Amino acid sequence: MATSQPIALHFQSDPIRRVAGETIAGSVDLNIARAQEEHIEKLRIEFRGAITTQVTEQNPGRAGATHRAVVPLIHSDQVLWTQRSAVSAADSHHNISLAFQFKLPANLPPSFHCHDSANGHDESSPLCLQPRRTSCWSKKSLQQGWAGGWGGITRDRQLRQGIWGEYSRAAVTLSLPDLPSFPIATPIPCRLHIVTETKTMDRTERPEDKRGKPLFPVPPTESAKLHLKLQRTTHVWASYKLEHVKDTFDIQPVRNSSEDSQQRNVKAEWVPKKDSKDRGFWRRSVDLNTTFDFPFAPTTSTTNLAWNYKIQLIIPFPGLGNDLKIELPIHLGASASAPLPPPPISASGTSSLASADVLPAGTPPTLDRLSSSLSGTTLLG
Structure with missing residues (x-):
């Protein structure tokens, strides 16, 4: 030339x-x-x-x-x-x-x-x-459609719509492919199972209020309403000094179509208390499927620099301090x-x-x- x-x-x-x-x-x-x-x-x-x-x-x-x-x-x-x-x-x-x-x-x-x-x-x-044989295999398996096992973590908490009154309950199970490391820049499927239970009430009370609005707490029916973040902690050594730097990144779904979101048992189900047939609560459950990826540097540890990640999923509910949060450490590998x-x-x-x-x-x-x-x-x- x-x-x-x-x-x-x-x-x-x-x-x-x-x-x-x-x-x-x-x-x-x-x-x-x-x-x-x-x-x-x-x-x-x-x-x-x-x-x-x-x-x-x-x-x-x-x-x-x-x-x-x-x-x-x-x-x-x-x-x-x-x-x-x-x-x-x-x-x-x-x-x-x-x-x-x-x-x-x-x-x-x-x-x-x-x-x-x-x-x-x-x-x-x-x-x-830095390639790893397991990460390359995982990437191919995920791209072909994950057919392996799943690993999950469940969190639940009591919720109260106002300052006073009885507590309601919400629980979420976050499930990911059962892998020791997730390849970066690769679509990863995610399953969410969300269950809500109203406060204890009489059997004659309906699961909706007078205006037809579902009683608190109502589970989200779209993955777009959830807040998924990736938190990174970086450990830095320089001379004899050790410092930590934390960053948080918003994770957006790779795609959001009808195939990615499935709803089940959204209709309220009456659950009687064990000691009383006339008292109980209304339960709703929703299953959401979504896909996301992590376009970030793989998890690494060296003599003077190391960083690791954890997923943070937040499910918002109305009221002060009612958000349900899940944190899960995750290892990212080269793809x-x-x-x-x-x-x-x-x-x-x-x-x-x-x-x-x-x-x-x-x-x-x-x-x-x-x-x-x-x-x-x-x-x-």
């Missing part, structure tokens, strides 16, 4: 999404004539990656102290060309393509960036995903595996780079507030 600049950098494939263990390949186009005009004697490409953490210690009445830590992960370089390199007469006044390859370590942490503006914490790690390595590079100045890396299938995950310290940089010597 002709270029008016002395140097141009190209990657074989998408340089944004990388997978630990794969090979990054590309080429540098060098305009020989321009390089000679600018007295370029050597062309070297460097590959660097590190985990960088920073914690600012706030001291009232005194200047804050900043603690930093850097853990190198990748440090590699290749000399692609020197003035002594053999160049044919035909290429001496044109461009030559200089191929390069870098192998990503298999144990690289995933991409991550976090900043706490209030306390001056800043953390980042390189741009890649891509390393592609096959590209063919061996040819001698310097002769590679056409006809083959490209095979990228993992699917849409690249949107890693939150992504900032990478991993880069390919062309240096002149």
Whole structure:
């Protein structure tokens, strides 16, 4: 490819999404004539990656102290060309393509960036995903329609519509595929079973008030009325300082169609008390199915940076403090595996780079507030 600049950098494939263990390949186009005009004697490409953490210690009445830590992960370089390199007469006044390859370590942490503006914490790690065999298998199973077991957690509490009066009751069961880790950027089915029971009343009382409105508490009949959040806790070590940063992200359903929402037994059912046939309560139950995904960096722990997640589901009910909440720790895993390595590079100045890396299938995950310290940089010597 002709270029008016002395140097141009190209990657074989998408340089944004990388997978630990794969090979990054590309080429540098060098305009020989321009390089000679600018007295370029050597062309070297460097590959660097590190985990960088920073914690600012706030001291009232005194200047804050900043603690930093850097853990190198990748440090590699290749000399692609020197003035002594053999160049044919035909290429001496044109461009030559200089191929390069870098192998990503298999144990690289995933991409991550976090900043706490209030306390001056800043953390980042390189741009890649760390594949696990179980996560890749889980992704395929979920994409084909989950047919395995389910794991659930149940929470219930007493509710009161006003300040005084008897208590009602609400319970919810959150069920997810029974997996040790959930692949990121992959639709995950979720089942919700919600049950509400009115306060104790006489059998002659109806489940609706005089205006035909269902008695408190009424279960939600649409998943859109629920509040699903993902909470992330980041643990940062810089020098001898340890700090924690918490972030909360709203999770939206992947799709919201009639197939995703099923209702059952919405009609009130009378349940008599054991000691009295004339006293009891009205019960309603609803089943909701929805699908969501987590476009965030996989759960990771390193020497100076670690983060974990938990799901928070909130079911709102009228009245002060009546919301029903479920919190469930969740482990996120990488959803891509390393592609096959590209063919061996040819001698310097002769590679056409006809083959490209095979990228993992699917849409690249949107890693939150992504900032990478991993880069390919062309240096002149």
